[in-house]
Amino acid sequence: MAIWKLLINLGLLFITTAISVDKDSNNDTAINYRLPDHVVPIHYNIKLIPYIVKDNFTFDGESNINITIRHVTQNLHLHVLKLTINEAMTSLFSNNGIIYTPAMHNYDNITQILVLHFNDKLLPGNYTLKMRYVGILHNDFYNKEGFFVASYINDKGDDVWLAATHFEPTYARRAFPCWDEPALKATFDISIKHHRNYTVLSNMPIREKSEDNKNGMIWTHFDTTPIMSTYLVAFVVVDYVRVPTEDETINIWCRSELVPHTKFVREVVQKSKKLLTEYTNSTSKVPKMDLVALPRLAIGVNAMENWGLITFVETSLAYNESFNTISTKLNVARTTVREMAHQWFGNVVTPSWWSHLWLSEGLAIFFEDYILNQVGSISFICI
Numbered sequence: 001m002a003i004w005k006l007l008i009n010l011g012l013l014f015i016t017t018a019i020s021v022d023k024d025s026n027n028d029t030a031i032n033y034r035l036p037d038h039v040v041p042i043h044y045n046i047k048l049i050p051y052i053v054k055d056n057f058t059f060d061g062e063s064n065i066n067i068t069i070r071h072v073t074q075n076l077h078l079h080v081l082k083l084t085i086n087e088a089m090t091s092l093f094s095n096n097g098i099i100y101t102p103a104m105h106n107y108d109n110i111t112q113i114l115v116l117h118f119n120d121k122l123l124p125g126n127y128t129l130k131m132r133y134v135g136i137l138h139n140d141f142y143n144k145e146g147f148f149v150a151s152y153i154n155d156k157g158d159d160v161w162l163a164a165t166h167f168e169p170t171y172a173r174r175a176f177p178c179w180d181e182p183a184l185k186a187t188f189d190i191s192i193k194h195h196r197n198y199t200v201l202s203n204m205p206i207r208e209k210s211e212d213n214k215n216g217m218i219w220t221h222f223d224t225t226p227i228m229s230t231y232l233v234a235f236v237v238v239d240y241v242r243v244p245t246e247d248e249t250i251n252i253w254c255r256s257e258l259v260p261h262t263k264f265v266r267e268v269v270q271k272s273k274k275l276l277t278e279y280t281n282s283t284s285k286v287p288k289m290d291l292v293a294l295p296r297l298a299i300g301v302n303a304m305e306n307w308g309l310i311t312f313v314e315t316s317l318a319y320n321e322s323f324n325t326i327s328t329k330l331n332v333a334r335t336t337v338r339e340m341a342h343q344w345f346g347n348v349v350t351p352s353w354w355s356h357l358w359l360s361e362g363l364a365i366f367f368e369d370y371i372l373n374q375v376g377s378i379s380f381i382c383i
């Protein structure tokens with residue numbers, strides 16, 4: 001993610017801190033935003049059905065989360081934001097077949113933590129938490145956060161809608177209930193139901209598509225991810241065109257009008273992947289790489305390094321030779337190399353908390369210059 005987005009976030013943090021110090025009725029430092037450490041997630045199995053229907057952008061969700069309870073407890077704490085949980089369907093399955101249902105769901109809208117209270121004492125061990133919910137595909141024109149919709153105008157002059165995600169730092173909780181802290185890494189199985197005229201992409205390659213011939217709907221199931229932070233999970237539902245790099249190892253996805261302007265990004269991404277693989281002597285831990293050009297992302301973000309599925313705003317991916325300036329070209333190169341560097345620096349090793357984010361952003365920015373310098377010597381950055 002770009003550094004000035006971070007500066008905005010830090011700025012907002014200072015402003016809100018300043019406001020709350022003025023009103024001592026709202027003592028912000030007394031609020032504990034962190035999850036307790038008696039439960040850790042191991043694996044998320046998430047099934048989502050987005051309804052990309054104008055005036056009613058919603059989605060249905062179902063999650064089965066494998067968790068380890070480390071100390072005896074009667075409460076499970078996890079993050080949720082703007083999801084309507086079907087409380088009657090929430091249940092916890094112990095490994096030896098006992099089913100617990102929470103006596104109460106308690107939500108704190110300041111910390112965004114949902115607490116499930118159980119009457120029984122839950123002993124240490126492995127459990128599966130099952131939840132069902134309905135969420136909103138957010139349709140804020142400028143700020144694309146969580147699971148959102150966006151649109152572009154096609155060559156016939158029609159609005160075409162798509163859905164995509166942006167989770168850094170704390171918006172995964174808008175798409176599924178989760179332990180939404182960077183250190184609480186887990187593996188993810190993502191499945192999405194969609195109309196057959198859309199393409200669905202996520203961090204991992206497609207494992208299986210199951211036809212559900214009713215109304216032309218399809219389930220796309222993705223392979224299990226490596227162990228990773230929630231903020232790096234991503235999925236998109238688009239009607240885009242696929243443009244592979246020359247060596248066919250990376251795909252660019254964009255609306256058809258942009259295809260002629262992806263030549264430059266394809267060249268940069270292929271070179272930077274080769275150079276980063278050589279430098280680190282390791283291939284990326286995710287087996288494929290897709291770059292997707294979206295009409296918009298969150299305010300101030302020009303790209304996001306989701307593992308295996310980098311999202312860009314169109315203006316940071318497309319370079320129109322007969323129209324754009326050298327500064328646009330340089331921005332495309334910089335953004336691409338930085339997000340590729342993150343696939344190693346940040347995604348494999350992640351800071352345990354946001355106050356140390358400089359570790360991953362700092363290294364990615366260093367390698368942006370270091371690698372770009374070598375990419376540039378191949379000839380095409382001329383300033």
Ligand SMILES: *[C@@H]1O[C@H](CO)[C@@H](O)[C@H](O)[C@H]1NC(C)=O
Pocket residue numbers: 021024027028029030
């Ligand atoms: C806020 O709460 C913390 C912890 O309870 C306390 O140490 C601090 O003095 C309080 N600050 C104000 C301005 O009330």
Ligand SMILES: *[C@@H]1O[C@H](CO)[C@@H](O)[C@H](O)[C@H]1NC(C)=O
Pocket residue numbers: 051056058
């Ligand atoms: C909105 O979509 C949901 C999910 O398909 C559906 O249950 C609901 O009836 C729809 N509401 C309206 C007003 O169309």
Ligand SMILES: *[C@@H]1O[C@H](CO)[C@@H](O)[C@H](O)[C@H]1NC(C)=O
Pocket residue numbers: 042043066093127128
């Ligand atoms: C998750 O739990 C289910 C049983 O509820 C089990 O079949 C599955 O193997 C577990 N997956 C992982 C990754 O632990």
Ligand SMILES: *[C@@H]1O[C@H](CO)[C@@H](O)[C@H](O)[C@H]1NC(C)=O
Pocket residue numbers: 109110
């Ligand atoms: C939290 O809920 C209370 C009571 O419903 C409401 O007054 C308040 O505005 C909410 N705060 C946030 C941050 O949503």
Ligand SMILES: *[C@@H]1O[C@H](CO)[C@@H](O)[C@H](O)[C@H]1NC(C)=O
Pocket residue numbers: 042068095125126
């Ligand atoms: C719980 O799951 C973890 C991770 O899959 C595993 O290492 C551990 O052995 C399991 N514990 C029990 C008691 O089954």
Ligand SMILES: *[C@@H]1O[C@H](CO)[C@@H](O)[C@H](O)[C@H]1NC(C)=O
Pocket residue numbers: 160161195197198239
């Ligand atoms: C896909 O098909 C649905 C149902 O026919 C239609 O409403 C929607 O506009 C189509 N979307 C695209 C991107 O073609």
Ligand SMILES: *[C@@H]1O[C@H](CO)[C@@H](O)[C@H](O)[C@H]1NC(C)=O
Pocket residue numbers: 281
């Ligand atoms: C690169 O990795 C390979 C395989 O893991 C290893 O055999 C080799 O020694 C490594 N090279 C360097 C320079 O670290």
Ligand SMILES: *[C@@H]1O[C@H](CO)[C@@H](O)[C@H](O)[C@H]1NC(C)=O
Pocket residue numbers: 257258261320322323324
């Ligand atoms: C690229 O630039 C040309 C010349 O200004 C313009 O006609 C064309 O619409 C641009 N293409 C896109 C996709 O913006």
